[in-house]
């Protein structure tokens with residue numbers, strides 16, 4: 675099957691999972707739920723849940739346990755986009771081809787919708803514990819305990835990577851260092867946290883939930899590091915070279931916000947070469963894991979060659 679067709683089918687599954695786990699009941703808090711839905715349903719490539727589901731199957735995962743985590747990571751990512759677009763941060767008017775949440779619902783509701791998505795992500799991932807059935811034979815109880823430990827570890831990753839030692843940490847450095855000269859080390863800190871942390875969380879959670887060995891987990895961590903760096907450098911390249919129609923958001927936002935990027939430091943050609951070398955290394959690491967990584971490798975290539 676062609677990669678594009680496979681990808682469409684996989685995105686359709688992710689949409690179903692997201693729909694299943696988004697909140698359905700409301701009373702007086704309806705506006706915030708509408709604002710959450712508005713940005714969650716605006717499309718988006720769904721790359722983080724896809725990386726999670728693919729890593730989960732690469733390590734032999736077959737249960738539904740991964741689904742609440744897949745929905746949760748997209749909720750966390752969407753919260754970060756809503757907050758990043760706010761007037762106090764990037765002050766962007768368009769995202770995913772639509773007006774941003776604060777333009778449509780006001781700044782107050784956009785702040786609350788971001789907070790609500792983050793909180794609901796943890797409520798959602800917690801539902802994975804309910805999917806583990808209680809057992810009564812000795813072997814089955816051992817298996818149940820093993821699954822519980824895997825879900826606990828995945829939950830810890832989901833709570834820490836978006837935080838101060840992950841995405842928020844990177845975002846703080848990005849905000850505080852904007853307008854200042856940056857060296858490669860500071861830029862790497864920003865990229866590996868602001869962008870890399872959620873990509874790493876997605877792949878690590880997939881591996882941990884599937885019961886991967888420590889060696890497998892270490893390898894996937896390296897793959898995720900390369901994918902996260904390459905993904906962000908490609909984002910910098912697209913900010914300079916893509917069209918509004920391709921991106922669904924404003925171009926040249928880095929320049930507008932006075933940001934130093936990999937492209938401003940090294941130029942477009944060196945940036946493209948860096949993306950190519952990071953992705954080649956990621957792909958050969960995936961090969962070294964064994965198992966069927968065919969789609970995951972194509973996905974890594976797509977993320978890195980993407981036009982949106």
Ligand code: GRG
Pocket residue numbers: 717718719720721753754755757758763770841842845868869905906909982
């Ligand atoms: C404001 C809490 C807070 C965090 C900000 C993730 C982030 C940190 C800001 C979003 C803006 C940005 C450019 C982040 C870098 C990561 C990135 C390239 C995000 C866009 O992800 P895609 O391309 O977006 O997967 P879609 O819309 O396809 O889901």
